[in-house]
Amino acid sequence: MLRYSNRSIFGIMERSPSYFQWERDNVTSVDGFNQVLRDLFDRLRIRATSGGSSRKFAAANATGPDSQTIYALVQCTPDLSKQDCDDCLVGALGDIPICCYGKEGGSVVAPSCGLKYEIYRFFEPTADTLTSMGPPPLEMVPPESNGTNTTITNGKTGVALRVDIITAVSTVSFLVLIIIICIYLRIMRKPRGNFETADISSEDSLQFDFDKIKVATNNFSDENKLGQGGFGAVYQGRLYNGQDIAVKRLSDNSRQGNTEFKNEVLLVAKLQHRNLVRLLGFCLEGREKLLIYEFLPNKSLDHFIFDPTKRVELDWVRRYKIIVGIARGLLYLHQDSQLRIIHHDLKASNVLLDAELNPKISDFGMARLFVIDQSHGNTRRIAGTYGYMAPEYALQGHFSVKTDVFSFGVLVLEIVSGQKNGSFCIGEETAHLLSYAWESWRKGTPSNIIDPILKGGSTAEMLRCIHIGLLCVQENVADRPTMASAVLMLSTNSLTLPIPTQPGFLMKIGSESYRQSSETRSEFVQQSANEASFTDPYPR
Known part of the structure; x- marks a missing residue:
């Protein structure tokens, strides 16, 4: 492992950018395999974080279902503190269910730490049950006599001297090469200007x-x-x-x-x-x-969750994986990328699905770039899709990372319910999804909005996602969680969630009152000069 940067990296824990890799084949007993794997990684994490400043590394194997052997290792860069190493590995372990759920092998590699597991041996075993693997200690080993003459110069063999010379020349050459590259990059680097007027000729x-x-x-x-x-x-x-x-x-x-x-x-x-x-x-x-x-063969999320036939293909395990994947994508945009980006138009049709139904956020035509310390902005040009827009943006043009959080909350409720936010069906009546979810929550019956085809899935996870969705769509911007908090809420059940307050755009339940609200909204749009849309049934 090697890394270089034009800034200080020592003692600084960083998890982005991350790299994922997984095996194609699935395990036969997913729950049993995952339980053994979690226990194995937890023991390895404790062992690795206890390492000193020379190494933070541990590797071992355990017996899984059907007497299958599982091999695993974890590693941090040794300059990290014990707490930073633990935090990095905990984050990497949280990625395993997302990238490698039910797979026979997988790995997560970040700048400060990494982990890997396989059902085949990929490291040399030792007698220890829990082994901290590392390089062998440096020892002075005398050369074996093979009948040839060995020249000693200043206490070193000729071979050792040649190695020293080669090492010195290589080191000097490497430093010269780095200096040349730095000078070249400094010459070629263009001054940064306004993002929206950047010259795309640099992208030849x-x-x-x-x-x-x-x-x-x-x-x-x-x-x-x-x-x-x-x-x-x-x-x-x-x-x-x-x-x-x-x-x-x-x-x-x-x-x-x-x-x-x-x-x-x-x-x-x-x-x-x-x-x-x-x-x-x-x-x-x-x-x-x-x-x-x-090219993503499965088109967009709305083709599945809103389709009476295809929605069956998305069981709760897949839907939960999609929710977490969207959350991690938004977190990357808001916090972990080199830029700070507000997507501005997150909705079901802008979430594409790959061959394995993993979510990928698309369509950045409306995205807004923030400088690293900027927290909010204003605009007179309202653009996006009604139903997913936060109230402070739709009515006043105020936007921030919390406007994306609002859209995410709407999307979570749509995924759990399998219905569109503006046309939630209750028998023969139609209601507003946010309003109905809020009323159901207040009455203690949030399970009323769960898609009936999800029977057999984890009800506790579904109710927790409804809870998180309602937290994200709260009317008060300050009350909404950040995407970092949302990802944490989705990743652990040990965190106690706050009680949500009233959502934005609350409408009375009942077909009569909903139609009146819908007509009022249409009248508002006809009088405005914004560029927002109500529906967008196809992916862009």
């Missing part, structure tokens, strides 16, 4: 040839069309190397102008997280503006 390495994209999408044929969003159509394509892509073709009359286009290109290109859609590149050709993304 991401630029695709328009003719190649036309060929890949069969000239943007209807057969390749995946959907129609607010800013244009999305097409499936295949590059000449066989890679599948998704191409967003911005329409001529699109509400997304050059500013939003630059936002999405420069913003998403800097983001690397397993719960964010990956931007492969862009294309500018005359009036054509294209964004090229990784």
Whole structure:
């Protein structure tokens, strides 16, 4: 393991950026395997954090279900304190259920720590049951006589002297190379300007040839069309190397102008997280503006949770995994990335699902960049989707990371209930999801909003998610948790949750009063000049 940086890194615990890897095959007994794995990792964590300043490392194996052997190791960089090492490993362990649930092997690697487990041996065993593995101690071992002459110079053999010379030359060469790289980067570095007016010519390495994209999408044929969003159509394509892509073709009359286009290109290109859609590149050709993304075969979340047939494919384990994945993606945007970003348009159609139904947040055309110490902002241009908008943003233009938290809370309630926020069905009547969830909570019957097909899942987890969702949609901005707190609430059951207060946009329950509220809302929109939308049934 090696690491370098242009800032001090010693004694500083950092978990981002993280890297995940997992085996394709699933274990046969998930619950039994996970219990043994958790116990094994907990013992290893305690052993590793007790290491001194020379090493914080532990490895061992345990017997799982069906006499299957599980091998595992954990490691921190030795410069960390005991508490920082423990915190880093606890965070990494929290990623295991997200990346590697039910898999035969997996690993999580962060700048300050890492862990790995497999069902095959990937480290040398010792006689100890719980072994702290490390490099062998340095010893003076005399060379074996093989019948050749050995020259001694200043107390060293000729071999040892040659090693010293090679080491010295390599060290000097490495330092010279580092100095050259630093000078080159300093010369090439451009001064930072306003983000929204940044020059995208610096992203030449991401630029695709328009003719190649036309060929890949069969000239943007209807057969390749995946959907129609607010800013244009999305097409499936295949590059000449066989890679599948998704191409967003911005329409001529699109509400997304050059500013939003630059936002999405420069913003998403800097983001690397397993719960964010990956931007492969862009294309500018005359009036054509294209964004090229990784292709995700399962489209967007709304195609599943709001579909009477497909929703069955999302059992509670998958839904809970999706909730946690979205939360971790938002936390990365708000806190863990190099930038501080407010997504501004989080909703079910902007959460894409990969082949294994892992969530990836998409569509950063409305995203806002904050400087690192900025906590809030204001705008006269309201843009987004009603129903997911926080009240302070929709009515007054105030936005902050807590506006994303509000949207996340709405999305959590939709995932648990399997119904849209503006049209929650109660028998033959229709209600507002937030209002009905709040009334059910006050009456002590929050289970009323749980999707009936989720029977057999963990009711305690579902009720906890409803609780967290209601905390996120509270009317008072200060009362809403941060995404860091939300992720912590989702990751542990030992944390006592506060009592939620009234949500924003509360409406009376009952079809009569709801229709009146809906008409009032429509009248408000017709009189306003914002660019918000009510629905967006297809992914952008």
